[in-house]
Amino acid sequence: MTITITIPSSTADSGTWQVLRNSIGIPAMHMQLLHTDRVIMFDRTDFGSSNLTLPNGMCRRFSKSKAFVDCTAHSIEYDVATNEFRGLFLESEVWCSSASVMADGMLVQTGGFGKGERKVRTYIPCSNSTCAWKEIDGGMNVKRWYATNHVLPDGRQIIIGGDQQFNYEFFPKSSNDKETYDLPFLLQTHDKYAQNNLYPFVFLNVDGNLFIFANNRAILFNYKNNTIVRTYPIISDGGNPRCYPSTGSAVLLPLKNLESQNIEAEVVICGGAPIGSWQKTKEGQFWEGLTTCAKIKITDPKAMWEMENMPRGRVMNDMVMLPNGNVLIINGASLGVAGWDQGVNPILNPFLYKPDNKSGSRFEVLNPSTISRMYHSSCVLLRDGRVIVGGSNPHMYYDYQTPFYPTQLSLEAFSPPYLDPIFAPLRAKILEPTPQTNIKYGAYFNMTFQVNGTLVKDSVRVTMLAPPFNTHSFSMNQRLLVLTTSEVIPTLNSTYKFNVTAPTSSILAPSGFYILFVVHQEIPSEGVWIRISD
Template structure:
């Protein structure tokens, strides 16, 4: 059967290549050094977590010294691993050592396996991490800065106690997400003890540690009250760290800027399937938490913890524990309409087949998590499959529901008790809580449906989904697999005329199967992306693919990939003109629904979409932060448009987003950046009434829903323009009135409010408080 499948895939690949031109499939590139090997080939980058390979030349030299002593001690030489098991795109501006000006926003941080060692009766752990930027200036160093810049995250406190789960710094197998202030939040990690406790089987343990990383402080070696050495701040103090050890936890950003932490093993269950500990589930975490970044004057925040249902005698509660207290639960913040109002839930989409949801307004309540929902008997269990929050297909939304994000895609994965993987894309639609969760599958031609686990899905600026990586035979349950089972084909999923339910697949450029690393132990093809790989969208619209570290077993080969690759989608390889953002009226601390002006050039085509994409945080086949939000916009002239920020933090949690302009040819710009500020109570919606004086002009009840209305807010007395909001309107009532809802950070007080001209009407100024449900009036233009 396996051979038959490979023949089908090979025939499908030839068919796909015959039907599509190379520029329509995109292109894979290596990171070059600008020089040649002895055989004439290009030299290219290898990212490996080993000090020696970086310790040369004038940049950055001594800054690569290991953390606890100068020179290169023997314990470093064995750390010949890979960066890119974990990858995150940071929105801060980084000034690398030796440079006087910061690089554009969008520095990538990568790390892999941390290490432990003993020295003078003390126990040390550390994690090497690498900073790399997609736009280093080219100079006479043969592009050597493409190697990136390496430092080490060190233990907050060093002691002789090996099982200090709080004060260790191996953040391999952590969960990570970007906070609203642009800092990286990292929770949990990995303890691989050198000696297990007496009577204990060999285990890995989770950590209680949590950190934030501030890119702006990367060059600060001493730290201060606000930040630790080189930008890292450990969560120490009271309460200290997390409440429990967590290995593979999932963080999710909430509408109010807090961070939800769910899941992670306390320790791995052990090597024996009949281990009595395993069946009593002591390795599963029994709580979930919320970290509040703004409650501590030093910026270290506060944790609050709540119980997950965990009654072993209650199958329903045990099911909650098994799903939520497990490794990397696939969680998303979704938004949907219920009774005419926007709502938000945290939803669980895998790997177990049951779905589950929690009202974000009920976090901490005893029954916050709703019951497990058997969505369909056709749903697949998806060990190391991926789950993606899908963009709303409405290109230029005019109503709340057209901007809400309520569909997820589950893709790939397999079972843990048998040798079977699948592809089988499934869409879940989360509507009102009183309604069943929708379940649909996407038709996939057999020649494109290669089963795969350890895959990744990356949302592109155009709103399409790029799928890469994986292996066709599971690497669990004693399944025999080899290098021939690695999947190099990549795919693009494009929404259809009716959205994602009739979307279509297209084969894209295959990842390189050439084998640069031919070592007897590490023989790995350059395009191998399986266990411990990651993928990120870059601000220029390309995709960074890194990592792979799969240990050798009796059933499969050792695969270690230290070669980063860059994918250029067809909108780059076809050579079409790209829009280019040349200016914007405001970048930072934007309100929800606030409208800004954007200037652009580079294309004569009209703009068809303005898309915001949150910078990614990827590991283990899942991106904790990935979401695209489409903005309402109006093109106001040649090279000019007005873009309205998302209408609610329930749709787009506060923080930094890449803003892409997409033209009529479906070609995106490089990213500009916008920052959505946190608002009180996670987005209190204020209601304003708008009334039209009809007179000679008529406005049907439904016309008001076709175009949002602009409202300017000015300071009383000075007339200073404070904000321009643009918001959807509901249908007109019998008095030619309608309701507009906005979310604002403006303090309480009196303001001069005026609707902007709307069709054949002009607005009157009303002095009122935004929080008293004021009525705004428009009269016919004379």
Template sequence: MASTSSTAAQDPGASNSEPVIGPATSTASGAAATGSATTDGTCGASNDGTVCGNWPQGSCCSMYGFCGDSTAHYGEGCQSGPCSQAPVVAAPGPSPAPANANPGSFKVVGQSGVPVMHAALMPNGRVVFLDKVENYTQLKLGDGYYAYSAEYDPATNEVAPLAYKTNAFCSGGSFLANGTLVNVGGNAPLTWLDPTVGDGFQGIRYLTRSSSDARFNGDDWVEPGNQLNMARWYASVQTMPDGTLFVASGSLNGLDPTVLTNNNPTYEILGTDGTTQGESITMPLLVKAQPYYMYPFLHLLNDGTLFAFVSKSAEIFDVAGSQTVKTFPDLPGSYRTYPNTGGSVLLPLSVATDWQSDIIICGGGAYQDITSPTDASCGRINPYAANSAWEMDAMPSGRGMVEGTLLPDGTVLWLNGARFGAEGFNLATDPALEVLIYDPSAALGQRWTTGARTTIPRLYHSVALLLLDGTLMLAGSNPDQMPVVPPATDPQGFATEFRVEIYTPPYLSGNNADRRPTDIILSNTILSANGQQLTITFTAPPNAQAAKVALYHGGFVTHALHMSQRMLFLAAEGFEVGKATAQMLTVTGPPNNNVAPPGPYVVYVVVDGVPGVGQFVTVA
């Protein structure tokens, strides 16, 4: 277990760029090994011609100059050494998806105020938007400088500026048990543009809102000076069962990740108060996946371990023991994480399956350039199975930057992204405008349908998130180093997007909107994760046949990742079929914090597939 101190130099100029992975060396796969053996795990033409030899992690020198032994590591081939871990299953190509009988609809409802790079639904029902330091936003602060964060009220479609102290460019985030949103990492300051915002590489920012106390509404981000143990740009965060935050990966300086010294393949833990425990620990999964090691996918499993995925590789990681407890076959197909990010979702958990669930990963791409093809394939896996294997499926077309959002009816919406290119400034084209609707309970080959089509490209730096009323908010698309405002466009013809859209899913479209459960009252809004019961009263529509209760945590949304997102279907008894007057359900809450880590959640009552308006609760 290696620890690393925060000593890396930071380049202030890096804030104007992205950590671009350049073209891989063209050295033929299996080229003759003529150099000396590596001493640090780097190799190949860009590293003094060294070879891997008997390097413990594997003897293939990847096209990007790192030693290893998996497809997640070597991708298109080896400069030297063997490429012996070819996937046993080929990734399927695009598969048509029929039109959904009720496709839903899009509507523009407002302006975001700032370019939307990050977002979260807060316990007051409003959405916080967060961006990097820019030379233009629609909002200004009292000191005359632009605001780079905003609070959006879906009830009124009004937006208010928020201030922060350190640059939150490409940061991560999750919630503490008390409902405070913690945002971590970022990038260097742009003092020539805004001297009031400092270095964010090790920044920690806090935002508190309350479902019962409006005094916090409109308050700025709080930054008392706490810092991460190390610089982290593009770090992922997961709330753990004990209320701590697991913070993984990140660039040290925003420079070329094919250079070993720029990378931070470690994790650290923030305590329940959101301050670092002061140690960064090397995570071998991140080491072997370099340069594809940033913004890993993380999902908390029902035994308190993490499912971690990066590049093409996955494992179960025991945080308490700082060790890998299970590895999985590499996912066939292209790269799946930054800068060829696809989407990853922990499918809904249920008492009926003892809180076990599959994980699905869709989309991705081949390399970081506008010419990169994108991947249509999806891999779905049961991490609890004795011989876990990827079940392959496919979307109707390749898609990068596609993100999956869980819905209270148990389906998953996949939105945003592009059919060509990768993440990075001006590196994507052919926007993917259709909503894809995924039903995880359907048979393989019958899970996908196509929903409505938007007219607004949602490319790099876009978000989608579920609101209290069961609709989805879409915002962002800023594929530019600095905002490009209509009628101007960037070189690919795309402007910075400030329009906020609402997508109304099938379950609220047509006559379904009139069949919502109403008058929902919860007996308790603080739930102990010990099987505690609560009662919910509500009025069902006429001739209702079934009801279920969903407990949802939306987490922190950025770069197609929904950090800490999870949906639970709780045991609920007492529904009377066909009764249109007041109904009462007795609901059994989650059994422990492995299943539902502490923090803010939304309770949705779902009758015949149609959700009522959600209400915030706290899981303790």
């Protein structure tokens, strides 16, 4: 079944698409950018053979049948600079799993399905194409499928929830936190028919507590002593669900004024599906996704949700934080929910959300792709400002022939409006700090950049992005900070310099690798990798 809804072309004004590869061999269900400018992507291992043969004669014996041997890859490492990729060997099942990057740059990936549901897998980045997945048996205390990970100020990851798991645990485990800790909030927000609290939205607040949103409710949670600090109001649209499978998405808006005693933090949640949508898709009825975005200032003692409407209803949409503080809403469908063949009518146009604009003027509709990105799509922001988009496999197994949203092996790049060549004279080039510079909390560091066009001093900002792990329409650990700077001083040859103050603590910016950008008149530079630590 397909229903066509067309957004008038007069509203689609900017942004460009490029197909990077017609096939990367696998549908990219999960995606993470590493500080080597390589992107790890993976699918699942029990769909049968992919279209990419593993190197060096490697094979995986399918656990349910000794007669079936799979010599194809279900994970790749994609090199942004060369547009090349290589297959990676995965033994256990990673379907609908979760991950985040540790302070040293190592990707830690947790859970999955079947015999993979208690596994931990690690990937240490390298630049010589020798790095590979390593798997740890029993790394999780319990089965984790559809869980959410977040990096903590002390360097650990917290892994929250999952299918039938109303609890959380940590990785790595110390002598003080080997247990699994109950979180009744997850049981209270669980719908036994629609499971609307899978992949809960989790953000580290500026007070060190965690904002956790599940189904249609949110709490501020002290994970150190397992207590709820506060309960937020239910979103004021009738309590419609936003988490999987009624899949919307969420972002923590840029953190600003980092030297203030009262830093504000806001969360925006967009899209989802009306109550009852999941059940109706089983009857062949596909309801329109939610048109609403809900924003809340989670640091406000009297916090209330502010509602506004997107240009269209949307489900299975991703929300990507851009270097200039705007949000790209991309991928997904207009009807149905997440799940096997439970969503129809792809929305090909990204929406641009500008949080600093007044309500009613925050959205722009951008130019469309020609490729449907439905269930099991993924996307991440690259250091050069593009967003790469892959995946889409809404069927039980690989299906390349169906006219209804075939399994996608392609990889695209979307260039947001700020990459239009007309803005090239405004785009800064960072000269200092050099890539991979180590920065200490609260320290001052020098920044030097060039701009070929006329510089407007008051329109220069420095932002710092933690690249997230993306799957199932949520980017785990996504975080953008606007840093404090001194006055911009001109030097020679269209070069400028100033001082930048690093975030003051790991609560604001957990230790690890970030991408640093100079933003001039809303046009971001190409970013450079830095590492922040004590």
